[in-house]
Amino acid sequence: MTDIRPETPHAKTFRMALSSPARHLAGQHYVVRLTAPDGYTAQRSYSVASAPDDSNDIELSVEKLAGGEVSGFLHDEVLVGDELEVRGPIGRWFIWEGQTPAVLVGAGSGVVPLMAMLRLARQSGHSDLVRLAVSVRSQEDLYYADELPGPETTVVYTRRAPPSNSRPAGRLTQRDLSPMLMPDATAFVCGTPGFADSASELLVGLGQPVERIRVERFGPTS
Numbered sequence: 564m565t566d567i568r569p570e571t572p573h574a575k576t577f578r579m580a581l582s583s584p585a586r587h588l589a590g591q592h593y594v595v596r597l598t599a600p601d602g603y604t605a606q607r608s609y610s611v612a613s614a615p616d617d618s619n620d621i622e623l624s625v626e627k628l629a630g631g632e633v634s635g636f637l638h639d640e641v642l643v644g645d646e647l648e649v650r651g652p653i654g655r656w657f658i659w660e661g662q663t664p665a666v667l668v669g670a671g672s673g674v675v676p677l678m679a680m681l682r683l684a685r686q687s688g689h690s691d692l693v694r695l696a697v698s699v700r701s702q703e704d705l706y707y708a709d710e711l712p713g714p715e716t717t718v719v720y721t722r723r724a725p726p727s728n729s730r731p732a733g734r735l736t737q738r739d740l741s742p743m744l745m746p747d748a749t750a751f752v753c754g755t756p757g758f759a760d761s762a763s764e765l766l767v768g769l770g771q772p773v774e775r776i777r778v779e780r781f782g783p784t785s
Contacts, residue, residue, distance in 0.1 A: 564645045565620065570706045574626045574672065575638055576612060579647065581619040587611050589679040590658035593623060593651035597633055607633040610675040611652065614682035624675045624706060657751060657779045661687050664748035668740065668762045670698040673754035674706050676779065680751065681715065690715050694743035698735045698758065717743065737765050744769055753779040
């Protein structure tokens with residue numbers, strides 16, 4: 564573990580150096596496996612937040628859940644310098660390789676794999692190919708708050724919007740997504756099952772072809 568930093572009051576980003584090269588693609592994930600002295604094991608999958616590069620470093624952003632075995636251990640016990648067992652990168656469906664238009668829609672921690680895509684676009688000079696909408700309860704719950712805002716991104720606050728925000732708090736709508744659509748774009752939607760279904764319906768209603776919508780749903784993982 565080379566660095567640990569807070570993202571929100573309930574989430575941290577863990578940067579680690581892999582023991583052997585394993586270049587990932589934006590949208591892939593790693594499995595973190597913990598083994599207790601008595602042999603008991605627990606493992607969870609976490610999306611990679613960092614853009615692909617030639618280093619051996621990856622960043623995983625993890626939300627701490629009440630009673631969570633793995634997330635609780637990562638938040639409360641792991642320190643810089645510790646070693647973790649990880650396996651990956653994993654996944655070929657929910658990936659963006661940085662060469663075609665992409666519409667990214669995420670909620671809460673669902674922004675993590677989408678951030679890897681946004682970072683890839685910015686680092687490669689292809690920001691014009693990406694549009695990202697993030698649905699989040701409040702400003703305090705926004706991941707990557709210092710880095711995410713930009714001409715490619717829209718933040719939708721559902722519970723409490725900052726005083727300076729022109730859009731009142733409320734759920735994501737077609738009006739939010741309509742300006743983001745691009746010809747021949749693939750849409751990547753990541754969030755809870757309810758959010759993923761709702762966001763997909765909004766995209767289809769705006770004319771986004773179903774066959775060009777890729778969805779990653781997640782539930783609470785401890």
